[in-house]
Amino acid sequence: MTENKQDSLKKPLSRREMLKLTGVAGLGLLIGGGGAGGLMALGRKGSSVAAVEPAAADKQGLPFYGKHQAGIITPAQDFICFAAFDVTAGSVEELRRLFRDWTAASAAMASGQMIGEHNTTLNTPPTDTGEAAGLTPSRTTLTFGVGPSLFDGRFGLKGPKPRGLRDLPAFAGDALDPQWCGGDLCVQVCADDMQVAFHAIRNLARIARGHAVLRWTQEGFQRTGRADPAGGTPRNLLGFKDGTGNPDTTDAVLMDRTVWAQPSDGPGWMAGGSYMAVRRVRMRVEVWDRSTLKDQEATFGRHRDSGAPIGSRGEFDPVDLQAKSTDGQPLIPATSHLRLAKGDGSQQILRRSYSYSSGLDPKTGQLDAGLLFISYQRDMDKQFIPIQTRLAKSDKLNEYTVHVGSAVFACFPGCKQGGYIGETLF
Numbered sequence: 001m002t003e004n005k006q007d008s009l010k011k012p013l014s015r016r017e018m019l020k021l022t023g024v025a026g027l028g029l030l031i032g033g034g035g036a037g038g039l040m041a042l043g044r045k046g047s048s049v050a051a052v053e054p055a056a057a058d059k060q061g062l063p064f065y066g067k068h069q070a071g072i073i074t075p076a077q078d079f080i081c082f083a084a085f086d087v088t089a090g091s092v093e094e095l096r097r098l099f100r101d102w103t104a105a106s107a108a109m110a111s112g113q114m115i116g117e118h119n120t121t122l123n124t125p126p127t128d129t130g131e132a133a134g135l136t137p138s139r140t141t142l143t144f145g146v147g148p149s150l151f152d153g154r155f156g157l158k159g160p161k162p163r164g165l166r167d168l169p170a171f172a173g174d175a176l177d178p179q180w181c182g183g184d185l186c187v188q189v190c191a192d193d194m195q196v197a198f199h200a201i202r203n204l205a206r207i208a209r210g211h212a213v214l215r216w217t218q219e220g221f222q223r224t225g226r227a228d229p230a231g232g233t234p235r236n237l238l239g240f241k242d243g244t245g246n247p248d249t250t251d252a253v254l255m256d257r258t259v260w261a262q263p264s265d266g267p268g269w270m271a272g273g274s275y276m277a278v279r280r281v282r283m284r285v286e287v288w289d290r291s292t293l294k295d296q297e298a299t300f301g302r303h304r305d306s307g308a309p310i311g312s313r314g315e316f317d318p319v320d321l322q323a324k325s326t327d328g329q330p331l332i333p334a335t336s337h338l339r340l341a342k343g344d345g346s347q348q349i350l351r352r353s354y355s356y357s358s359g360l361d362p363k364t365g366q367l368d369a370g371l372l373f374i375s376y377q378r379d380m381d382k383q384f385i386p387i388q389t390r391l392a393k394s395d396k397l398n399e400y401t402v403h404v405g406s407a408v409f410a411c412f413p414g415c416k417q418g419g420y421i422g423e424t425l426f
């Protein structure tokens with residue numbers, strides 16, 4: 001090998017360079033193993049092989065390190081790849097190592113780098129599966145949480161189980177299928193590119209080999225930024241704008257009140273984290289598509305086109321639950337999703353849901369499509385559970401939806417560079 005070539009191998013490699021290299025010299029140039037242990041991120045893109053420079057704004061990606069994990073109050077990207085894992089590790093040390101490795105790999109992927117370190121002597125599989133080579137960071141966020149089952153005594157964890165971290169109670173109408181429920185750990189990967197998001201989940205699962213196994217996954221989408229450059233509120237598969245009533249994520253005081261677990265809430269390891277509720281909600285789209293527009297609007301309590309509360313014009317017009325029509329009936333019906341979700345306004349949650357479409361239900365031949373509902377809150381008992389209890393009981397939307405999956409996770413606070421996600425617990 002010439003000196004020049006040796007030098008170039010010491011330089012940091014970008015996804016694009018790595019691809020080129022594997023094409024030239026074969027996969028054996030990259031060390032493999034893929035297991036937890038000593039993963040290292042390779043450096044950023046050099047100038048020599050960057051044929052197409054990504055847009056400046058997307059060059060660096062979103063910061064992975066920080067006080068809070070990204071992917072909670074950061075703006076929603078176009079796609080999600082969600083995965084729940086079951087832990088097979090035998091000790092907390094193993095878990096700690098897994099999270100250290102996941103952290104290093106995640107920081108690399110969030111900034112568009114390849115995972116893994118270069119070794120010319122070992123003939124083992126590459127540390128990065130390669131399908132994101134040459135792609136931009138795509139605003140990738142990776143958000144990690146732990147489920148109630150992690151606290152079943154297997155690991156003797158340092159921190160106590162949070163009071164509110166338990167499986168959700170059974171709600172009226174639930175039709176939960178165990179294949180979409182629970183998990184010891186979760187990672188929510190969101191990105192503006194599906195291949196980049198998939199790459200992240202796949203590589204995290206690979207790194208976890210021998211320590212954790214995938215339990216269930218769900219991919220999801222919204223309209224893309226390309227299709228909606230103005231960035232309006234996305235519509236769900238029932239055609240309505242979904243997210244209008246979310247609390248303002250730029251209001252730090254409000255976020256502390258509604259989303260972030262506070263030190264006084266206990267346990268200490270969760271301060272700066274957030275509780276995540278996940279519900280896989282299947283939509284009976286065929287039934288919905290046969291209902292009238294009037295019925296559809298009465299179901300949500302909002303107009304379909306504008307997203308405005310019934311009787312108003314603008315999407316963000318205040319919701320007046322007292323408003324009556326000329327015949328004395330409430331404009332926003334008693335069983336509408338809006339009225340029931342809002343309640344007296346004292347409980348708020350931050351929704352960050354994605355639509356899903358997972359082919360056909362083999363039993364009925366109907367579309368298996370719906371909403372991967374995800375919400376973040378400071379306290380499950382005071383926020384999500386009372387809202388969902390009201391909705392499950394009388395929401396008109398229940399005629400068209402069925403909850404088939406359910407999980408709860410405590411999402412850690414963020415960590416500084418040099419630290420790792422989960423360090424406050426492990």
Ligand code: HEM
Nearest residue numbers: 236240241242243244245246281300341342371387388401
């Ligand atoms: C397939 C299931 C669901 C669909 C299609 C759906 C759709 C919608 C739509 C269209 C709105 C009105 C616009 C907006 O503010 O975003 C809304 C509002 C809301 N939804 Fe849902 N939703 C679903 C499930 C849930 C669940 C499970 C919860 C929580 C337990 C929930 C909580 C809320 C809240 C809190 C609001 C805002 C109410 C307010 O304005 O204060 N939704 N949803």
